[in-house]
Amino acid sequence: MSAEFELCPGRRIGGSNPCFIIAEIGQNHQGDIEIAKEMIRMAKDCGADCVKFQKSELEHRFTKRALARPYNSPHSWGNTYGAHKCHLEFSHEQYKDLQTFSRELGIFFTASGMDEMAAEFLHEINVPFFKVASADTSNIPYLEKTAKKGRPMVISSGMQSMETMRCVYQTVKKHNPNFTFLQCTSAYPLATEHVNLHIITEFQKEFPDIPIGYSGHEAGISVSIAAVALGAKVVERHVTLDKRWKGSDHAASLEPAELKALVSEIRTVELSMGSPLKQMLPCEASCHSKLGKSVVVRRAVQKGMELTLDMLGVKVAEPQGIPPQYIFRLVGKKITVDAEEDDTITNDMVED
Numbered sequence: 001m002s003a004e005f006e007l008c009p010g011r012r013i014g015g016s017n018p019c020f021i022i023a024e025i026g027q028n029h030q031g032d033i034e035i036a037k038e039m040i041r042m043a044k045d046c047g048a049d050c051v052k053f054q055k056s057e058l059e060h061r062f063t064k065r066a067l068a069r070p071y072n073s074p075h076s077w078g079n080t081y082g083a084h085k086c087h088l089e090f091s092h093e094q095y096k097d098l099q100t101f102s103r104e105l106g107i108f109f110t111a112s113g114m115d116e117m118a119a120e121f122l123h124e125i126n127v128p129f130f131k132v133a134s135a136d137t138s139n140i141p142y143l144e145k146t147a148k149k150g151r152p153m154v155i156s157s158g159m160q161s162m163e164t165m166r167c168v169y170q171t172v173k174k175h176n177p178n179f180t181f182l183q184c185t186s187a188y189p190l191a192t193e194h195v196n197l198h199i200i201t202e203f204q205k206e207f208p209d210i211p212i213g214y215s216g217h218e219a220g221i222s223v224s225i226a227a228v229a230l231g232a233k234v235v236e237r238h239v240t241l242d243k244r245w246k247g248s249d250h251a252a253s254l255e256p257a258e259l260k261a262l263v264s265e266i267r268t269v270e271l272s273m274g275s276p277l278k279q280m281l282p283c284e285a286s287c288h289s290k291l292g293k294s295v296v297v298r299r300a301v302q303k304g305m306e307l308t309l310d311m312l313g314v315k316v317a318e319p320q321g322i323p324p325q326y327i328f329r330l331v332g333k334k335i336t337v338d339a340e341e342d343d344t345i346t347n348d349m350v351e352d
């Protein structure tokens with residue numbers, strides 16, 4: 001089966017389709033709809049394929065006690081975790097507004113449903129695909145319900161084991177063929193030694209019939225570009241207007257110039273992956289005609305002499321002649337003309 005499917009209307013992923021680049025706005029909008037819109041515009045201007053938010057129905061995602069936990073972090077927007085999350089949560093109407101705004105700009109819009117009710121809402125507003133955040137990847141009841149809705153799914157793998165990912169694969173596959181796994185380590189910012197890009201290759205071996213991608217929380221863009229060279233078909237990165245802003249994710253996010261560079265570098269790497277066929281290309285012809293080497297005679301030889309290896313050399317010659325990889329085929333053959341030192345040997349100068 002081909003590891004390729006339509007993730008958004010008219011946009012396929014996997015196979016030889018371009019890597020799908022998700023600008024994860026998440027909660028970096030600071031709870032301000034105008035900042036959110038500015039970020040959508042920025043993502044579009046930088047060439048991202050899609051913007052993504054995080055939608056929670058807080059009382060469904062968290063227990064009462066979890067919401068009541070004090071949250072004293074410098075990144076907190078409230079005294080309790082509930083008050084903090086409430087500040088960062090957009091209403092249904094605001095989501096619809098952001099969706100319309102994105103549609104008018106011409107960029108795909110979606111969100112991770114951070115609980116079943118949020119996924120239900122996203123289904124109602126007809127997002128092109130569901131993002132499953134790492135915290136829900138082992139939430140099998142959630143996965144079953146979400147997979148049954150029939151939309152493509154992008155499933156992250158932070159905090160999970162390969163055994164769990166096998167189980168996730170079986171669970172989703174039963175109901176929905178169109179999903180992708182993203183290698184992800186859930187630490188903010190992510191230290192380079194914990195990225196583990198090798199997992200992309202392991203996922204490709206374990207799950208050959210789905211596209212594999214990467215959701216990164218490291219600083220900078222080089223690791224995400226390397227993920228594409230390893231075959232990542234989706235790349236998701238948090239984006240921000242300013243890394244210094246208050247909020248847990250800003251430091252591990254890309255500013256506009258970085259997002260723009262990421263998109264352009266990914267496109268360059270994709271183009272450069274090219275063909276698996278090794279052969280001399282037409283674009284190498286001028287280099288070859290200037291510097292390519294040929295078999296020549298080291299010293300004068302007379303017509304009728306049998307060629308030995310010590311008579312032959314390899315040089316940049318004019319005209320070009322027999323390529324050096326065939327030098328041994330000449331040994332033992334008779335030369336049919338007189339030749340001077342440095343003369344190129346061509347096929348018509350030796351007997352068959």
Ligand SMILES: CC(=O)N[C@H](C=O)[C@@H](O)[C@H](O)[C@H](O)COP(=O)(O)O
Pocket residue numbers: 026027054075133134135186188247248249
């Ligand atoms: C695992 C997960 O959901 N991670 C998300 C996606 O990467 C993050 O954006 C969190 O929502 C964020 O780091 C939480 O920050 P705080 O706890 O300050 O609201």
Ligand SMILES: C=C(OP(=O)(O)O)C(=O)O
Pocket residue numbers: 053054112131132133134135156157158182184186215236
């Ligand atoms: C947490 C999320 O993503 P990831 O697990 O890929 O970081 C998310 O999409 O909300």
